[in-house]
């Protein structure tokens with residue numbers, strides 16, 4: 423079998439989803455509905471949809487309507503499923519659609535999810551503002567603390583939800599340890615009542631980390647970020663055991679949130695094939711930029727998994743590896759501007775404003791994992807759904823800055839950062 427980076431370019435090469443043996447680049451479809459040759463074939467299509475495991479064995483799947491299943495999106499699902507090493511994959515319109523699907527499919531009214539306290543702001547908002555309206559509650563804990571995790575899990579817990587590395591602090595959680603903490607709980611439960619571990623793999627990407635091989639049951643991810651890589655499409659993916667396929671597809675059929683085929687095609691043609699080389703370049707820059715930041719007197723702390731000073735280095739070295747086994751510390755840096763809380767907050771705003779007004783190669787914007795280097799202040803922007811106290815518990819400093827390295831020359835990025843830091 424070809425190496426993993428080669429397979430991200432060629433995929434399976436042939437697909438039972440569609441006859442495109444003579445296309446060098448996979449075709450893209452723009453039909454929302456599909457002609458059904460007979461009432462029998464139409465009926466069989468709905469039967470197959472309700473039994474996707476059996477249907478997956480068929481060489482000629484029956485397509486009905488885009489919200490149920492779609493050939494271009496299906497090819498992307500195959501590619502990401504293989505890259506994550508999972509049994510099935512279901513694509514969604516964006517990361518949040520995939521994340522909400524994972525929580526709704528595993529949850530029930532009256533149940534709870536136990537979540538690590540540091541996470542993407544909208545996921546936190548979903549769990550704290552929306553899920554309770556439907557009788558689903560979330561408990562935020564330090565999941566690296568075995569006692570705290572066990573104390574939060576009860577008979578109503580259906581899922582443990584984690585981000586590793588966490589947005590924005592880069593904290594890495596030991597998935598094998600969390601799995602073993604839950605082993606006793608799960609040993610007392612039937613196969614249908616197992617507490618499942620859901621991991622958001624957006625930061626690392628399937629090139630940098632495969633959570634399913636480390637102890638997770640379900641991976642969710644935003645393809646919008648480094649998998650897409652060019653900042654032109656929103657997308658999301660769930661990769662799960664086969665037993666969840668019917669639920670995730672049924673959920674997408676009835677709640678919506680489908681990925682447009684054109685976006686799937688961009689992820690497949692531009693995003694995934696270039697992911698390893700983009701990440702390699704971004705990581706080279708991240709190494710130089712984090713070393714520069716660490717040496718700067720106006721910077722109090724730098725968090726990048728490739729630094730010797732990284733607090734979760736041992737876990738990172740084990741979990742953040744590419745399919746060839748090489749350490750893959752990633753393209754995201756989090757750092758804190760020096761000073762007491764008020765001073766640090768004020769300086770952070772000045773750094774970011776200086777960049778917004780003067781920098782050429784660093785852009786003030788949310789999102790991450792693009793060709794362009796992006797900077798933002800999580801406390802003021804992406805994580806503002808968390809109040810000051812919750813931010814502090816989550817390790818988000820008022821003077822914290824998140825940097826997503828792009829493909830520019832590292833020296834240009836450093837020059838822009840130096841200019842801003844020297845004047846703050």
Ligand SMILES: *Cc1c(COP(=O)(O)O)cnc(C)c1O
Nearest residue numbers: 516517518542589624644646657
């Ligand atoms: C951006 C992001 C999401 C949400 O993804 P969208 O595609 O914007 O919906 C979820 N988790 C993490 C870690 C993210 O960075």
